Amino acid sequence: MxxxxxxxxxxxxxxxxxxxxxxxxxxxxxxxxxxxxxxxxxxxxxxxxxxxxxxxxxxxxxxxxxxxxxxxxxxxxxxxxxxxxxxxxxxxxxxxxxxxxxxxxxxxxxxxxxxxxxxxxxxxxxxxxxxxxxxxxxxxxxxxxxxxxxxxxxxxxxxxxxxxxxxxxxxxxxxxxxxxxxxxxxxxxxxxxxxxxxEVPGTGDLVARVRALWGDEGADGLIPVEHDGEVAAVRGLVQRPDRARPGFRRVQLLVDGRPFRDAGILAAADRGYRTTIPQGTRPWIILFLEVPGGTADVNVHPTKAEVRFRVRGTVEADVEEAVRRALEREESAATLGSAPATGAMQARESAGPARRPSAGKGTESEGAGEAQIVLFGTVGATEPAPGPAEEEKGRGGASHEIDPGVADLLDGARGPRLWQVHRAWILAEVRSGLLLIDQHAAHERILFERIMERFDAGGEGGQRLLFPLTLRLTVPEVEMVQSLAGLLHRAGFEAEPFGGDTVILHSVPNPHPYFDAERAFREMIDELTHGSDLVRSARNQHERLAMSFACKAAIKAGQALDDQEIQELFDQLFATRLPWHDVHGRPTTVRLSLGELERKFGR
Structure with a gap:
């Protein structure tokens, strides 16, 4: 043949x-x-x-x-x-x-x-x-x-x-x-x-190179990323949350200097933005990964556009953590005008820790301390009031201290002057101009971080009710309560199924004196059972419950606050890790600089 x-x-x-x-x-x-x-x-x-x-x-x-x-x-x-x-x-x-x-x-x-x-x-x-x-x-x-x-x-x-x-x-x-x-x-x-x-000169300035490639608008809203993870060293630039928009975005991923495409790595970077941007927002992401030899296989595609990681889960976790830490360091208050926030609000990495000045004019009164415990105490009610040593840790519910960029906003030791506007917003006179704070969004951020810290610490039950609440729920909602019993208890809810469609609440958290425990519990269980964009964006059940609880339990627009409560809301917000956004990713704070005020009045 x-x-x-x-x-x-x-x-x-x-x-x-x-x-x-x-x-x-x-x-x-x-x-x-x-x-x-x-x-x-x-x-x-x-x-x-x-x-x-x-x-x-x-x-x-x-x-x-x-x-x-x-x-x-x-x-x-x-x-x-x-x-x-x-x-x-x-x-x-x-x-x-x-x-x-x-x-x-x-x-x-x-x-x-x-x-x-x-x-x-x-x-x-x-x-x-x-x-x-x-x-x-x-x-x-x-x-x-x-x-x-x-x-x-x-x-x-x-x-x-x-x-x-x-x-x-x-x-x-x-x-x-x-x-x-x-x-x-x-x-x-x-x-x-x-x-x-x-035509770009080789100056080594990454932001200047981005500006040469894609213009000033994108480059001006970028913040540095620098994190040494368990496997990957992650460097690069990501967009500030207040600059991110829906629709088109720039994404560049490189491993050991080699461009590649990877939906999983990009999704991990997006997860780092969780609770800082609304659903559908697409921030610019430029990340350089450096991994040990043998960790990444680039020989899987003729054009070398794909990379296979030996420990993909760890690399994705490193990327998510890198983006999250970069955002924690960066001030990103929204502005009333189009100019980017500049001046006194600096990145968190600019100096060492600074403690928030006390609520009063130079000293903290006993009454102010009581207001803190009542309005912004821990989510559960069983912990004792914080002592002086605990006050030194800051008022965020954990040992997070006020970032120096925010502290620099205040006028010396007096703290800012604060007013409640239309029972919905807090107006703060600060060194660089004015801050307008959404009281519901601010309290939502406080409660979310507080309950997540409580989960990490293995928190105990809430305030015991003299007369337990008997609630009728749907069968799927009762099943959700049963499946979340442990987490609910650590959040402060002691819920006991009582047969059929009935649940009894024996204890509830007490995050503030205006808290409607029954309404918050019903809305939270309904959302967790039937889903929403908010809970679907969470990475685990702990986060889903914390997000939903914070949203339902936070003080609402229309709630009048006294001077001490306003001060505590302001202090507690800026003791959180991410004070500029609520759990939906919406801004908690809008900034109006002195320069913008002068421009609006033609000065």
Missing amino acids: ARTIQILADSVANQIAAGEVVERPASVVKELVENALDARATRVEVAVDQGGRRRIRVSDDGTGMGREDALLSLDRHATSKIRTAEELRGVRSFGFRGEALPSIASVSRFTLETCARGEEVGTRIRVRGGTVLAVEDCARTPGTTVEVESLFLNAPARRKFLRSSAVETRAISEVLAPLSLAHPRVDLVLRSGERSLL
């Missing part, structure tokens, strides 16, 4: 490989720029004509190649990046398969000029459709220039599916963005025809 299986010619094999590696002009630019970065270039210039359909030219000042290496680079699976299969597990370079250059050369008119550092003469290689036409000397500076013309000249079907020049040029810009962010010390230039589309 005649042999039917044949070994393909290298030119055919390269064209097949090109189908995986080279999808469009942007793919060519990506591969060539990655090679330049691997060659330790400090400046990379990209020039395209007609969106790369006619011409792509990438020049760098990297290490360059000698003639022998230049010729080998056009052979399949010839690479300087790895030597053994073991090295694949910890590869740090962009390219390592040795497929990019031969694949590109097989479907274009291809010219490679290169000169190794220390050599006087460079090498020029001309290729057409995978066939080497000429190898010759050339005069040039150290580095490499690759010019690709007539892309897909021998693959008309692929060429037919290319988009317009404008679309292809935009795709090239998008593929350069993550590479630019990963290497902020490299000068990067992009030109289309005679136009300069991008």
Whole structure:
């Protein structure tokens, strides 16, 4: 029988490989720029004509190649990046398969000029459709220039599916963005025809690079992320909650300098925003992950756009924690105008801890202490009143102290002057202007963090009722009460099923004197049973119950507060970890700066 299986010619094999590696002009630019970065270039210039359909030219000042290496680079699976299969597990370079250059050369008119550092003469290689036409000397500076013309000249079907020049040029810009962010010390230039589309100096300033790529509006709302997790070191930038909007957003994820896509990692970053932004809001996220060798496998996709993590759950937890900590450090009060919050409100990391000045004018009266215990005591009622030593810890229910940026708002030791407005908002005169605080949202944040701390501490039951409450619920609601019995008890509710659709409440929490225990319990169990956007956003049952309880139990708009209660609400809010947002992610506070006041009055 005649042999039917044949070994393909290298030119055919390269064209097949090109189908995986080279999808469009942007793919060519990506591969060539990655090679330049691997060659330790400090400046990379990209020039395209007609969106790369006619011409792509990438020049760098990297290490360059000698003639022998230049010729080998056009052979399949010839690479300087790895030597053994073991090295694949910890590869740090962009390219390592040795497929990019031969694949590109097989479907274009291809010219490679290169000169190794220390050599006087460079090498020029001309290729057409995978066939080497000429190898010759050339005069040039150290580095490499690759010019690709007539892309897909021998693959008309692929060429037919290319988009317009404008679309292809935009795709090239998008593929350069993550590479630019990963290497902020490299000068990067992009030109289309005679136009300069991008020119960013390698200053090392990541925010400046974001501004050059996407403009001032996004860059001005970014805050730094820096966290060493259990597995991953996470660095980068995320958007302040008050700047995040629904709809389009910028997302760049990089591991060891390599751009990748991963829905799980992005979801983990979004979870870090939990309770700071409303549902449907999409903040900008730019994160760089550094993981130990062997933790990430980048060799799972021809374009290396996907990464497989060996300990995915831990990496996701590290990312979530990194974003959460960055937000805890950052002031993000909403503003009445469009100007970003600046001035006295600084990031939490700017100084050491500062204790909140007392509620009175320099000293805390006994009456003020009683107001704190009544209105903002712990969620359950069985704990004793805090003593002087406990007061030194701050008034957040745990040892969280007032962040120095917030403390700097206050006028010396007197504290701000406060007023209740329309029984719904607290107006605070502070050093930098005015704060308007939503009393319900503020109390919601206080209660949420208080009950979560109570869960962590294994809190006990609430206030025992002299006459227990008998409630009739639906069967699913009774089942929910039974399933949550332990958590409800730690939150302060002692609920006992009494047969059929009846539940008896023997004890309830007492977060403030205006608390309607029966109404709050019914609404909370209804929400937990039937679901809502709020409880669906929680990561576990503890958080679901805490969110729902805080929402239902917080003081409402329309509730009059006396001066001591207003002061305690203000103090307790700014002793929480995330004082600027309620559990729905809505702002607790709106800021009006002195500058904005003066502008509104024409000064």
